[in-house]
Amino acid sequence: xxxxxxxxxxxxxxxxxxxxxxxxxxxxxxxxxxxxxxxxxxxxxxxxxxxxxxxxxxxxxxxxxxxxxxxxxxxxxxxxxxxxxxxxxxxxxxxxxxxxxxxxxxxxxxxxxxxxxxxxxxxxxxxxxxxxxxxxxxxxxxxxxxxxxxxxxxxxx
Amino acid sequence: xxxxxxxxxxxxxxxxxxxxxxxxxxxxxxxxxxxxxxxxxxxxxxxxxxxxxxxxxxxxxxxxxxxxxxxxxxxxxxxxxxxxxxxxxxxxxxxx
Numbered sequence: 001x002x003x004x005x006x007x008x009x010x011x012x013x014x015x016x017x018x019x020x021x022x023x024x025x026x027x028x029x030x031x032x033x034x035x036x037x038x039x040x041x042x043x044x045x046x047x048x049x050x051x052x053x054x055x056x057x058x059x060x061x062x063x064x065x066x067x068x069x070x071x072x073x074x075x076x077x078x079x080x081x082x083x084x085x086x087x088x089x090x091x092x093x094x095x096x097x098x099x100x101x102x103x104x105x106x107x108x109x110x111x112x113x114x115x116x117x118x119x120x121x122x123x124x125x126x127x128x129x130x131x132x133x134x135x136x137x138x139x140x141x142x143x144x145x146x147x148x149x150x151x152x153x154x155x156x157x
Numbered sequence: 158x159x160x161x162x163x164x165x166x167x168x169x170x171x172x173x174x175x176x177x178x179x180x181x182x183x184x185x186x187x188x189x190x191x192x193x194x195x196x197x198x199x200x201x202x203x204x205x206x207x208x209x210x211x212x213x214x215x216x217x218x219x220x221x222x223x224x225x226x227x228x229x230x231x232x233x234x235x236x237x238x239x240x241x242x243x244x245x246x247x248x249x250x251x252x253x
Contacts, residue, residue: 046235047247060236067240106192106242113187120186146189153191 003151009095011155016082019131021089023141025079028072030141031107038114042068042107068107074100098152105145105152112138177250178231180224184215185244196241197223200234225250 002014016024033039043061045053074097082091093101112118116138123142130136182193190212197208201223214221223245224234231247238245 042242044239044244044246046232046239046245049247052232052247060239063236064240102192103241106188110185110187110242118187123186142187149189149192153189153195156195 005155006092009155011093011098011151012090013093014088014090016089016091018087018089020144021082023144027079027104027108027145028076031068031072031104031111033111033115035111035115037117038111041110041114068103071100071103072107075104093152095155098156102149102152102156105149109142109145109149112142118142175227176252177225178228179222179248179250180231180234180238181246181248182211182215182221182223182238183244183246184219188243190216193243196238196243200237200241 001016001020004012004014006012043057043064046056046060047053078091078093078097078101082089116122116135118139122139182197193215194205194208194212197203197211198205201208203211203223211221211223224231228247235245235247
């Protein structure tokens with residue numbers, strides 16, 4: 001897979017192997033986890049004040065849900081524009097979609113980590129992916145999505 | 158004589174509301190350090206150096222107070238940090 005910045009400030013991803021493109025396609029679904037452990041991570045309580053927590057759940061949480069959903073939809077739309085050539089894929093992340101990609105990638109990473117209860121020590125493990133092992137694959141996904149996030153952060157720097 | 162509102166009746170309560178609040182960001186092993194730094198710059202308007210200092214404080218000490226001030230603005234910052242999926246809370250700052 002090769003990554004480069006276009007003249008328009010987009011991130012071009014080319015020669016994406018089918019295996020990695022499949023992982024990219026799964027970002028919106030991975031990020032939309034309904035696991036309660038993930039929900040509590042996506043919508044943390046803002047403090048100890050009961051009234052504030054109640055207000056937060058009724059007013060802020062729906063706004064955040066809408067924001068996260070919107071980011072996932074942008075990613076889904078961009079992925080639909082990918083082209084295939086001899087078994088590899090190519091696509092671009094436009095400059096004005098990078099914020100949504102950063103959000104969706106972060107959502108996916110946090111959701112996978114939440115579902116698998118990964119901790120700091122898990123993140124330091126050897127990341128050679130083993131598709132037959134769900135845990136190994138999950139760690140690889142987090143690492144791959146993190147790599148893309150790093151690229152997007154650098155482009156925004 | 159018409160009734161007149163007494164403006165100083167709630168003075169004490171207002172002082173309580175205006176007491177400073179801290180916006181605290183907590184450590185998360187999944188969020189990338191570079192991403193947290195970028196969010197601090199975007200949301201709080203920090204310089205690259207200041208954002209990195211706070212990010213490292215979060216990473217090394219588990220938390221960092223990134224802003225102190227009025228409650229309304231503190232709530233807004235916490236909301237914005239949550240919108241970037243950072244773990245942030247609001248705490249009343251100790252009164253001097």
